[in-house]
Amino acid sequence: MAYTPQYGPGTSVVSENRRKQMNPKLAFEKMRDVNDSDIVLLLGHRAPGSAYPTAHPPLAEQGEPDCPIRKIVAPTGGAAAGDRVRYIQLVDSMQNAPCHPYQRTYVECYRYRGIDPGTLSGRQIVECRERDLEKISEDLINTNLFDPARTSLRGATVHGHSLRLAEDGMMFDMLQRCVLDGGTVKYVKNQIGEPLDKKVDVGKMMDDAWLKANTTIFHSLVGTPFRDDAEYIEYVQRIHSLRTKYGFMPVE
Amino acid sequence: MTDAVYPQCKIETERYLNPSTTEQILNKIAEIPGIRRIILNGPNIPQVVPYGPARGVPNPHSARGAIIVGGEEIDLRVQVGTILLELEDKDILPEIRSACESVFTTLTFSMKEGRFMRSTPTQTDYAKYGPNADAMLYGIVDPKNKTGPSILQGNK
Incomplete structure (x- = not known):
């Protein structure tokens, strides 16, 4: 019988959302339309329209050694062209953000090739070749993984994911990279805090009901409490118990 | 006392x-x-x-x-x-x-x-204000910051 991945335990809406995001057979829901050049501006790695700087010659010109693995694995577009490795880093508020760092890493590992994610408590960075990065960033910003108010692009000075929101509903950002302007959220700085020549509109912030229904983070005050998901607790306790006992007797 | x-x-x-x-x-x-x-x-x-x-x-x-x-x-x-x-x-x-x-x-x-405000000096307070500092100043402003507290006119 063919193996069907389950992606994660749980019966709550949060666990269902986690599974939906991780499953590469399900497409993300498109929520907004930030264009390519705006994404390049937000990332701040190169000027929009400029050529991709390279770290090495294209693989076709370089002459690859005779290697069976290279014959099996096709290089990604960025690797084939010899692009530099660049990053995007996102911060997710604990107040019902649609995605969160661990979840992001799982999602990216299931869906993309040639990436190097780094997971921290409040932020998640993913590194890959520049042109691959721009495609991934498009997915991360334009789909249901992103909320303009509670998810934020922050390359540095990331503090804010665990704080209260501001009066207008925005997550605290010491550098105020994005502002609420005329009902929509606009980025005025790129991800590392350098001012942009033009504002980049990332659309309206999602309402509380949508966030509660689409979040992948448990929260006992503003969202779905972890304790309400008995199946998830049972799974976490089982893993914890096995890990603890493993050194002594690696059987259940 | x-x-x-x-x-x-x-x-x-x-x-x-x-x-x-x-x-x-x-x-x-x-x-x-x-x-x-x-x-x-x-x-x-x-x-x-x-x-x-x-x-x-x-x-x-x-x-x-x-x-x-x-x-x-x-x-x-x-x-x-x-x-x-x-x-x-x-x-x-x-x-x-x-x-x-x-x-x-x-x-x-x-x-x-x-009780939410500091009542005794920290080492940084001591370095900034010295041994005979006014206890009103403890914890009222970030001791690493060069600015002092603002004083509002009393209305009693």
Whole structure:
């Protein structure tokens, strides 16, 4: 019988959302339309329209050694062209953000090739070749993984994911990279805090009901409490118990 | 003889306050006679980007700026989330609560009574203020910051 991945335990809406995001057979829901050049501006790695700087010659010109693995694995577009490795880093508020760092890493590992994610408590960075990065960033910003108010692009000075929101509903950002302007959220700085020549509109912030229904983070005050998901607790306790006992007797 | 222990209270709001809301609540509080000290707590907002590739670049931020409280201009350097008050008497607590209720109409808030301000100097306080410092200064302003506290004209 063919193996069907389950992606994660749980019966709550949060666990269902986690599974939906991780499953590469399900497409993300498109929520907004930030264009390519705006994404390049937000990332701040190169000027929009400029050529991709390279770290090495294209693989076709370089002459690859005779290697069976290279014959099996096709290089990604960025690797084939010899692009530099660049990053995007996102911060997710604990107040019902649609995605969160661990979840992001799982999602990216299931869906993309040639990436190097780094997971921290409040932020998640993913590194890959520049042109691959721009495609991934498009997915991360334009789909249901992103909320303009509670998810934020922050390359540095990331503090804010665990704080209260501001009066207008925005997550605290010491550098105020994005502002609420005329009902929509606009980025005025790129991800590392350098001012942009033009504002980049990332659309309206999602309402509380949508966030509660689409979040992948448990929260006992503003969202779905972890304790309400008995199946998830049972799974976490089982893993914890096995890990603890493993050194002594690696059987259940 | 022991020093008098003054009652203190802490006001925490559900969300971080805009400078305009901070100005409103502080002006209401400043009108109440019998408040000795006010401390505004919240995450710091630096004037320039402190670290990272953009280090040293100016950092315009709508939550930082000058507010007018009791006719005095105060330079707001944090996004206010907690207000600590030291009172001369507990009797004014209901007045403070009603001031909060009149300003925080769209937010919930909590008001707690207890000890929230430092009463003894830290090593940094000692280095900055010396051995015979006024105890009123402890904890009232970030000792690493070069600026001092703002003094509002009393209304007693």
